[in-house]
Amino acid sequence: MPNREYKQTGEKILGDILTPSSIVFFGASNNPMTFGTGQFLNIINEYRRNVYPIHPKEEEIFGVKAYKKVEDTPEDADLAIMVLPTHLVPKFLACCGEKGIKRAIIISAGFKEVGEVDLQNEIISIAKKYGIRFLGPNCIGICNAYENLNTTWIPYFPKKGGISIVSQSGTFACHPFPYFIENGIGIDKSISVGNEADIDIVDCLEYLEDESNTKAIAMYIEGIKRGGKFIEVARRVNKKKPIVVLYVGGTEAGSRAGKSHTSALSGPDHVYDAVFKQCGLIRAYNIEELFDYSLALASQPLPKEGRIGILTDSGGSGAVMADTCERMGLNVPTLSEDTQNEIRSIVPSIATVTNPIDITTDFDVSHFYVEIPEILLKDPSIDGILLYGLFGPSIFKRFFKSAKTEIDGLMPMYLTMLDELLNLCERYRKPVLASSFIGRRDEEVVAYFQDHDVPVYPSPERAAKAMSALVEYSRAKRKEKSDR
Structure with a gap:
């Protein structure tokens, strides 16, 4: 469950993550066939601010100066991105805390979604100790079209537009990008929340509430952890801009898949349907409808x-x-x-x-x-x-x-x-x-x-x-x- 004791405003937290002035990256190498390297290359291909890869052996990673330790980087970065073996995440998260880095995206999987509850609790504890707010673990990252920042593994950039995506699935936070390009669909931001060990979908809604480029919000949901707060925030945000939701945990098979995917706790479909109606949200029943409806609502x-x-x-x-x-x-x-x-x-x-x-x-x-x-x-x-x-x-x-x-x-x-x-x-x-x-x-x-x-x-x-x-x-x- 996300810990709220050290919470700042949602705008400040996610604003730092989506518009960092500099990034430290753990998990890139000169082997192009690794997941982390793909994400690193995605960032440096378009993002024109400082990116510092951390690697114990390499001097450079695809032409970018590498650093042995995060302590060696020349500035205190705004954001750390981690694509590391699971057992290394706590150690390097603490190193980021010592360096004064307050925001992180933890791509690495292998935590609560596979039963490693203690390991997930460990990174929550470390983050709380150092005042770090983070997305993940077990997420794909973010995309901010207006900042030319894409930390995901999908090397496509949709045009700038009015749809922002909040997804408990990494797939739907970035795999549709080529489809968006083929269909002239523009986005503002895309946020993959993964296991929601800290930042959750409610925080994302609060952040997007006053984002001027976001005209409609598309949400992929497998379960809601803070039901009461979700209703409060979704109802308020929906008065300002439309929210379209695709919920997949209402069947036995969907619930089982969601639990193994992001450790999401789902509920009966009729309960979620009533919640969405209570908040005035538009419900989609497949991924096609999610983006079709969001496109119309963002542009017309x-x-x-x-x-x-x-x-x-x-x-x-x-x-x-x-x-x-x-x-x-x-x-x-x-x-x-x-x-x-x-x-x-x-x-x-x-x-x-x-x-x-x-x-x-x-x-x-x-x-x-x-x-x-x-x-x-x-x-x-x-x-x-x-x-x-x-x-x-x-x-x-x-x-x-x-x-x-x-x-x-x-x-x-x-x-x-x-x-x-x-x-x-x-x-x-x-x-x-x-x-x-x-x-x-x-x-x-x-x-x-x-x-x-x-x-x-x-x-x-x-x-x-x-x-x-x-x-x-x-x-x-x-x-x-x-x-x-």
Whole structure:
């Protein structure tokens, strides 16, 4: 259980860990095939502040001067990172304490999660003696995108964005980074807490509460140790920014896995579900939903209600989105006669204009990207828009590939329309979510949307479900306001 006797403010503790001015690193060598070396290289590849590797034999580690002992380093570092054999952690943690280092990330495993309770208690005791606050043990580290600091083993850097991750699994704190890059998802911070011997998920929530770059918090939870405090803090933080939670300890198999993974103490699913609802948190039921919902909540304005307009170039995708919306408690209303007539005046006669709006083979792309979105956005009976069918220059280039015909000037035309759509989104302050089976590498329009904070999901259902998360959080905010 985390010891609170020597606790400082959560902002100060995690602020030091996520924005250190210098780092001492235990566990790197000139062997690139070790876990610690990979993490060390990850840090020095991007981080432009002092990093001091500690090694008993090496003079340099991949070009960086190494030190035999932490006492030999030229300054008192803000942070120690340890990727050491388990039995060495207490000794070197004490050395850091003697040096005056007050923050640590203990990557090393082999503690309470495998029954070594006494060893975990030993490092807690040492940390308390020297006033050290630490993440772990048995964690993967942290990532701070705005500081170019990635202490994990995954050598990918998502773009800067508004999602912060708090995870009791190291996997979900960093393995999704390549996926984020492929889908244009930006992050602020990612924190792996491991066994939570000291700093826990409640501390992380307190820290992220007032972090200006964090617009939404994604949490992977296997168990909550301080239930009462979690409810208090989560309820307070959720009033300021949305929290999305994925809880996996509610089944027998999930509970068993969590206990062996991070020594987490889980509880029945219905109990945790009630806690999340009590706090107004958005619950995800798989990792896909966790990041889908967080992306929408971090980037889009909240809808007033749940009345959704659907614009598509395919009947099937429109039907799927409409069906998913209603299953998720949203409404896909029939548009008014005036709105239908306005749309009918610019689309082919075979188009459907009731809602969903299916423009079928209308190749006047200004209708899809500007004119119809504006009609829907200005309609007071529509609270948000779902789009399917982001086809742009890449499609047309492929048409003319065999004809060896160059298609020039398309992208500037698209950029003009896309900029106009972004201006419409800003003017009307309604959420717009898109979906496309074409990814950002194969279609410039998809990349442009994602690079300008309009989420593009890989399937129509996922976009519709993400919209439901926006509506759910908006309703929770309204309820909280009415209960005051």
